[in-house]
Amino acid sequence: MSSNPFETDKASRVRQAFQAESIGAASNALFGPWIDKNGKYFDDLKEDLNHADMDVLFRTYISKMLFYSFGGFIAGFLGSLTYVLSMDTGLFESLRYLFGIPFAVSLMIFGMLYLYPSQRARKRQKSIEENLPFALNHLAAIATSGIPPSSMFELLSNFDEYGGISEEAEKITRRVNTFGEDLTTALREVADRSPNDDWSDVLYGILSTVQTGGSMEEFLDQKAEEALFDYKMQREKEIERLSTYASFYTAILIAAPVFLVTILSVMNLLGGQVMGFAIRDLMWMGVHVLIPGLNIVFILFLGLKVN
Structure with missing residues (x-):
């Protein structure tokens, strides 16, 4: 038995990883203690995980990210070793394959897993932003009946056409009806994890209205008008921007080629x-290379700007 406590601990973690029943458990056994000490370097990722509403703990996700990256390095090394042994390559080229490719594969996996929560959070944010004015109008209409706020969100969660808003309402309803939380706690928790600041402000406003006994109907009517006004302004700006792009396209990719x-x-x-x-x-x-290529670049540009 080794007298070095660090080596003993490391060996114990490896044994736990081999005995684990899931990749998450194995990843936590291998990398969990390191993340506990160095998790501060991933604070931005922690925020993205909250906003993305991913059903995974921060420690587990980072552990799996490192686990898959290490696995990618091993797979890349074995593949490169097989290629080097089967081909007559020089020393420098062999070293480049043996270390360059595994490092590139590992870095690619790490980067994809690191960026995935932020991409998912942005998708949720956009869905909430696009549906916010219409969902608030619906909430304002429901509020006129005088039903409790918790029932308002339960009704809203049944309308899938509101996208991310429906999902947020369903989370509030689940916290209240299934987990037994009071409405104020559920509103605060969902608002803290929301990727959209406007929706968070609405939830905090509803929370304040419930606590102070204010008029829910007046508050939601005001918020619905503000959201609809902002929505119209954004659509007008997008139309103006698309009109500018159309002018550039006509001049550069239609008139100029002709x-x-x-x-x-x-x-x-x-x-x-x-x-x-x-x-x-x-x-x-x-005709066959330049003009099609420029059109493809323009389509990709529109995809990035519009979406």
């Missing part, structure tokens, strides 16, 4: 070359 093809056609009749290329070859490259 003008260029016309000029090249006339030059082709006259003969000659441009920078050592035949006019016919330049026309072929422009």
Whole structure:
């Protein structure tokens, strides 16, 4: 038996990992103690996990992220070793394969798992933002009947067309009806974990109204008007932006190519070359390579800007 406590602890963690019944348990056994000491370096990821509403503990997710990254390194190393042994490669190239590829695979897995919660949080945030004005109008209409706030959220959770708002309402309802929490606690917990600040403000406002005994109908009517006004302003800005993109597209990807093809056609009749290329070859490259390529780039640009 080793007299070094650190080595004993490390061996014990490895045994626990092999005896674990799930990847999460194995990951926690291997990397959990290190995360307990260095978790502060992943505070931004912890916030993303809360906003993404992922059903996983912070410690477990980081452990699995490191576990999969280490597994990717091992798999990349074994694959590179098989390739090096089967091919006649030099020393430098063999080392590049044996260490470069495993490191790249490990880094790619780590990066994908690190960014996934933030991407999911942004998707939830966008869904809540797009449905907020309409959901608030619905809540305001429900409030006119005078039913309790907890029942308001229960009714709202039945409408799937409100996307992220329906999911948030369902979480509040589950906390109250299933877990037995009081409404104020449920509202506060859901508001703290929401990726959308406007929705959080609404929940805190409802919480304040419930505690002070204010008019729920007046509060929701005001919030619904504000949200609808902001929604209309954002849509107008998006239309103006898309109009600008359309003008650029017309000028650069419609008018300019037509003008260029016309000029090249006339030059082709006259003969000659441009920078050592035949006019016919330049026309072929422009029509079959340049113009389709620019259109693809523009479509990708629109996808990033609009979505």
